[in-house]
Amino acid sequence: MNPKSHQILFHSPELRIPLQSVTLSFVSDRTLSHLKHSLFNVSPQFVSSFYFTLNGKPLLDETPLLTTQFAPFSTLLLRSRLFGGGGDGGATGAESRDCYLNMYAEKKPDKVDPNEQRLSKWLNCALSNEPLREPCVIDNLGNIFNKVALVEALIGKKLPKEFGHIKGLKDMINVKLDLIPGVDDGISGAKFQCPIAGLEFNGKYRFFALRNCGHVLSAKASKEVKSSCCLVCHKEFEELDKIVINGNDEEVVVLRERMSKTTKEKKKKKMMIKKVKNGNVDVDDDGVSLEGKRLSGTKHGVDDKAVAKVEGNGRVGLKGVSDVAAKRFKATDIAPANATKDVYASIFTSSRKSDFKETYSCRSLPLGRN
Template sequence: MYADKKPDKIDPNEKRLGKWLNCALSYEPLREPCVIDKLGNIFNKEALVEALLGKKLPKEFRHIKGLKDMINIKLSMIPGNQSDSADGATFQCPISGLEFNGKYKFFALKNCGHVVSAKALKEVKSSACLVCHKEFIDSDKMVINGSEEEVAALRERMEEEKAKSMKEKKKRGIDIVDGKKDCGNLEGNGKKSSNGGAKKFRAMDMAPANATKEVYASIFTSSKKSDFKETYMCRSLPLGRN
């Protein structure tokens, strides 16, 4: 009679429905607008944005840093009353009519956001969305609530995209620095100086033809030092000029 009480078993069907019919963060029923992250978790957008602003995201969702990490999706409502569905599903595939309840695999298309079943994509071979006819590529397909293997593949893709983005930002930063260095090495005529630095301007180099360079330079600068010395008593009256 003192044996430990066994924990209550969770009904697999209830667990499945909870994952597909409710927000992964707030556990409230899904309602538009909805979004998914880059791992295929589905959220009510309002709940996710509020958690981001309040910095209250759980550890498993820390990879979501902002709106750029959310993909807006478009779910198709089941026509009529929600009670028509045996599982209480609210959404369905707009092509095949399969219910969005976890029994079937669904994909979200990143380019347009429409959510369609894997069965519809398999049966209707097309490179365009079956709802809006917008072109997409294979990497645009995001599996929703995928298996462990599928989530691992999505995580690997996410890390690759992050590394690529960081590399591009770093490259742009180097290009900007190099551009500043190149500008500093330009001569007056727009060419780089041979010694790697900016060439100093000298007036005599710009003297017109048949002009004495020293005289022409004296117009702009007192480049030639005087041969006269000033007296101790009167600095304004150099010796030899009185």
């Protein structure tokens, strides 16, 4: 080996450059940058996106090739910088992965004491967060509000999305809370109680409101006194009239399902009423209008019955169907005396289906077609 020179090696699996050697003379003032440029005959910008490492340590482009760092036959690795992924100049690549992930992690709000949060739901309005003050209302999901705050938000259209199911007064249930005797407005703790069991309305006990009368009772009271009447006003209620206040996730899911079911039913009813008002006979379950049946004669109605009969008997009563069809009424069967059947039939549009022509006048259309 020439004593005045030594060799270093480099390779780049990323660029598919196999192991190569560079022979350095002791008078060379070349740097790693020169070496890079000698490898790529392209723009400097492209060249700058690669760097050398030695034993995993990145090297600056200005590092002279003839440095004590490079022992003879040191192997350099040529690597590409990962843009936007660290190691792109902004980061040295020396940070731990954990630091890196933390840098981009979303900042979480300070942890809220779950106990405090639960308590707040029972003492304060779910919307305004102000202490509960009568008159109070609940929504169909069991959230409790100060009525004034809720109505104001509703009018001002400032209701947050989570309360989007409250569209008007009809979606609020006025509740009657039982004030704990001797407690005034200034106190921060529970102000209301179960009128029967005396349990405080503070989140430690389950409470529900009755939809019809608005009385708020503890679950304990209703368990002890099994009754289908309100324990305060003795008004009757059904199980579905009980709305759990500030229920857990599962209870809210149940309430939400019940609410959407009721909304759908109401919509359907509304549509039916509208149709009847418009003079249309309402729509039956199959979505087939009764009027449609009437227009096409009694045929369909009768056929339906015949089919039902077949299914009901379990026997195939095709005879029944044909009998019924034969009995179908035809006006021409009772043509008046002195009128030929054809002439009499011509009065009825149904008699001449084949030679019917559409004209400019819609009145000439047969009944079922206009």
